[in-house]
Each structure stands twice: as structure tokens, then as C-alpha cells.
Amino acid sequence: MKKLQVIAILVLIFSTQVKAQEADSSYTNLEAIFNRPFIYKAQGGASSASIGGYVEGNTNYFTTDGISDGYSMELRRFNIFLFASVHERIKFISELEFEHGTEEIALETALLDFEIHPALVFRMGILLPPVGYFNQNHDGPKWEFIDRPLVSTNVIPSTLSEMGMGFYGKVPVGKHKMTYELYLTNGLQDGIIANTENRTFFGAGKSEEMFAEDNNGVPAISGRLAFNAFGLGEFGLSGYTGIYNEFEIEGETVEDKRRASLWALDYNFRIAQLQLIGETAWASVDIPEAYGQQFGTKQFGTHLDMIYPIFRRDLLGWKDVTLNLINRLEYVDYNIDDFEETNTNIYDQIYAIVPGLSLRFSSNTLLKFNYRRHWERDFLGNPVSKTAGVQFGFASYF
Template structure:
């Protein structure tokens, strides 16, 4: 623990010193093309009334779907997936606050996804504290429904990684700009995972199951902080590349001061890249991640010690013009391919591969009256195999819905 704090202090000091030497570009000169995924939390349409120092905004996602698995369908359903309200305030110069409260599936889940205060000491050194979205991958930072052409969120981002994954904690972040380049970093210590990740009704290792711990915003499960770090680099013409890490102890290794188990780690690495191809304006977004866990050898292999997966989204605008009275309306074709292997390894008993994976493709079409609003139709087809590698179950069907900032 002391080592970790010393390391963090050293890092903060180093970054501060280095940033003081190399900053040559005023961050205020950046334009929107140089926004990074880490800016997504503030890069939203807000409404400010008069001189009230608080701006509010939000988004809504609703859809209908008709899906079935292996010939069996529950029929047609409408869903109110998300209703999110965010509120920001510039408390004073270089001090701001933003909160995001989300209602999922009506009121089934109500979460504070983000509620943090930012203090800017220097463009390269900002302090953030509160409920923070851990910057693992890009989707966790940049997940607002109206930005996406797909109704379902990526499996890799939401079920392999636990987006949206927020925790109480604090850390630093910063950016610098140089000509066509932007560089950013984030480093946070937060509360972390818990034993749910290897004890859940999904019957597989699931980082997302950690969110079932309702006390996680109140206290750390094991008194050991989770470290999350990300660096991102963006070139105006090439795109943005992010590499992120998140790791910590997930089990309760002491109870009332008595050691009951060894400390067991979970470590995740993610890489993300997005770009827009010049001239044809094809938007490409890729994210992949891998997770390593230390699982007791006497536990069941049903819970994998290594998982990985990724997705690629391709969005091609095909029409952009005034339509139905909307000035910058567009019609887009979209395609997503995704894969997750929940359990990489071999059976102790046979030496054969443990399978347990999912493959999905989602073609779609969207209509955007503006950048803030999307009407989308997706067709999804998914193959899911169990740990033994038996013939996959097939899930498929169409979804259509609307998402909009307000």
C-alpha cells in the first residue's frame, strides 16, 4: 500500500515537472476535432438558463425489439433502456463539477455514473475526485446512446469490461496539444472489484458482476485500491489510439485483521482506436481487451483466469443533406462485429480447449436529424457456445429505436 502511494506521488510529481517543461500549446486553442474519448464526459450538449451557474442535459434511449434464440422467441418488446440526466457547474475558474445519474430499464437500476469535481492546476495536471468512470477502454468513457448507431452496447465493453464502470476515488489527468497531435493521460485510484467477479449467476468470470455490490460506493470491498491508467494519443489526420490498464486485488484477503486468503489480483488491459477515413468519411472504432485473474486452483474452472475480446464498428454516411426540414440530417450504414472468449485455457481433466465464447454481427441503418439524435434499425445475429464447445445457440432478430440528447 505504501509502495503504491509512493509510486503515485512520484508519478504525479514527475508528470507535473515534465508538463511544466513541455507544454507549448494552450489547451484553449484546441478545436472539436482534437477532442479525445476522455473529453466525452464534458463534450455533451448542456442547457444553461440565464446566469444560473448550473447547466443541465441528458439523453434518452428507447427501442423495440424482436429477438429469438434457436427458434424460440419471447415476442416483441418495447424497452426504455436509459434515461440519463447530467448536470455540470463551473464553480469558479478552473474548478468544475459534473454529475450523471442514469435510470436503466425504467427504474430497475438507478446509478450515479459520474459525480466528480475537476480542479485544473495546469492543462497537464488536473485533479479529479468523486465518482469517476474508470478509463479502461474507450467505450466506458464515451458511451452515451445517441453517439452510437447500435442499440445494444458492445459485449466486450459491457460484459467483458464492466462498462459503465464507475467507482469512488481520485486521480489526475492531463492533456497537451502540439500541432496536429494531442496527448493525454489519466491515472486514478478508486474502490475496486469484489468476489462477485468469480461468484455470480452468469457462471463465468464477470467483472460486470462486481456492480452487484451495493456497498461499493460506501467502502472498498477489501481495503485495496484499484489502479486505472490510460494514455491516449491523437493525430488530427490519423485518429486516436488509447492504451489503458486497470488492476487491483479483488478478493477479501483479511477479515477482522485475520488473513483468510492470499491477495488475488485482477488485471485488465485494453486498446482502442478510432478514426474517420478522409474523403469517404467512414468512421471506424475498434476496442479490444484482455483480463487476467488469479483464481484459487481449488475453485472451478468454470470461472476463467483469462478472458479477451473486442469489437469493431464501421459507420458509413451515405446521405448528408437537408431532409424533412432538418438541415444536417444524415443516413448511415453501420456494421459491428464482435467476439469475446470468456474462458481461455484447457481443461485439467482432458487437456482440451475450454470454449465458452460469443460471436455477433450487427448490420444496421440509422437516420440522424442532427448529431444529437439518432433513429436506428439493427439486425443482430449472435452465436454463443458453452464451455465444452457444444453446438452454438443462435440468437437473432431486429431492433429499432431512438436515442437523443435533450
């Protein structure tokens, strides 16, 4: 508790020195972790170090098949960023997250970048593997929706942080940009299948031990190649693969190596005033025969966010306020295998639609209203479970 109090005091002292600036729209997704308003002061030469962060909270009221737990409110996240220009070609950045109040406290990022050339930068530390678009670009104030996409959390285990190292770079292609990233990290662990979800679940493969050691001594590999088209948007292809199980104990082989892999296609572009953001992911896992068929060897998920500004004008003394009409379509299949005995489909699927409104006061602060409705089916294909509810929330950088 004393540590939390010290951190809170530091935030109050230093955050008063930070003035949020508008985000630079020329940033690519590769640079998402540096596209945060508190950084601009440090890069402007006023200070060698800077502190900032974001906060988001919301209300919830949901019913599932007519049964509700009632109305509740939550402070979903309070995140603190630290950034320093250690040298004109060396950057440090870190992120400490307090989730659901102080229920979960996690160090999401702590890394150093050494710029050899803009096309070749060495990175080492606790980093965000570039799987899809969302994992590196997950800050609440950047998104019009309260909940994170299902494919980005339940197939791709965002937010995924791992200890590792590698290279990234940006290469101009005429007026356009090509970016790449390639990293070695400690990798996900046995929890992918040894979990309480009773299904293949990449998120359960995360562990605090990942920051200190690899459970099997075989690094995971992740990478992303993206094309940022001037005036249109960005399109990316990414992958992640590694051995997840502990196959040796004191030099003795105890089981076969088992691999888990993720592949993703993502996009973020505009057609006139309509913004489209989405990613599609495929997962494959080598499952031991002893596990039941409810543990899928293959998974699939996708989401599409549609954002359209209804008006943009001064409102009640605030300048350039934007009201957005929004909608999200999403689908996840946790098990796209068939039953061995009957050769019929294994279900374990969820569909969702999330229409709503967002009132954006700037690129840094917004209010959100979402209506969420989803349909879920268990792996046996029993009748669909229906959930519906409303959420109202806020998110802001500081």
C-alpha cells in the same frame, strides 16, 4: 416514489432552459464526459450551473434456436446530467441513470475537477475509470448501435463507476494531442467469481458498497495513455488492476490476495468517409482452486464498428440529415484456458454481426435500425446456439 416525482419535476423545469448545441469535434476521448451539449450554455457564461441528459428506447424481436419471447418495447435509459462551473478552474459534473424505466437507478458520476494546469488536473469523486474507449464515452446518442459492445460490457464491465481520485491532463504535441489519466479507486469486489453467471464475470464485481468503502483496503489502479492525431483520430492504451477479494477479517488473514486485471487497446479514426471505432480487451483473474474450470483465468474480447454515410442532405424540412450504413463485428471468449485433463480448448465464446442503418438528425439525435445475429457456444463445446433479431430505436440528448 416521491423522490422520483421530485426529480422528474426538476427535470421538466430546468430542461426547458437548455438549448442543445453541436458537439465540438476537437474533443478527445479523455474529455468525453464534458462533450455533452447541455454544458455549452454553462461554459458560455449565461449560468453557473446547467442541467441536461439523454433518453433512449428501442423495440426488440429475437429468436434463439427457433424459439421467441415475442415482440417488446423498452425505455432503456433516461439519464440526467448536472454540471456547474464552481470556479473558472473548478468543475462539477454528475450523472444519474434510470435504466429499463425505473428498474435500476444508479449514480454513475459525481466528481470535482481542480485544474492546476491543463496538463495537470486533480479529480476526485465517483468517476469512470478509463478502461478502453467506451466506459467514459458510453452515451446512447453518440453510438449508431442499440446494444452496447459485448467486449465493453462483458469483459470490461461498462458502465463502471467507482469512488476514487487521481490526475489527468492534456499535452499538445505539435498539431496533435497526448492525453493521460491515472486514478486510485475502491475497486471491484468478490462478485467477479462469486456470481450467478457461473463464470468469471467482471460486471458482477460491481457493488453499491464500492461508493462507500473498499472491501479489502487495497485501492485499484487504472490509467489510460492516448494520442489524438489531428485530422485522423484517437488511439489509446489503458489498464486496470486491483485486489478483488476480502483477504483479511478483523486483522486476520483468511486467504491469499487475488488480483484481477484488464488491459485494452482502443481506436476511433476515419479513412475518407468511413469511420472505424473499436476496442480490444484482455482480462486476467487469480481464481481459487476450489472453483471449477468453467471460471476462466483469462478472457479476451474485441469489436469493430464501421460507419459510412450514404447521404447527407436536407430531408422533409430537416437540415443536414445523415443516413449511415453501419456494421459491427464482435467476439468474446470468456475462458481462453484449456481443460487440465485433456489439454483441449475450453469454449464459452460468442460471435456476433450487427448490420443496420442509422438516421442522424444531428450529433444529438438519431433513429437506429439494427439486425443482430450471434452464435454462442458453452464452455463444454456443445453445438452452437443461434440467436437472431431486429431492433428499432431512438436516442437523443436534451
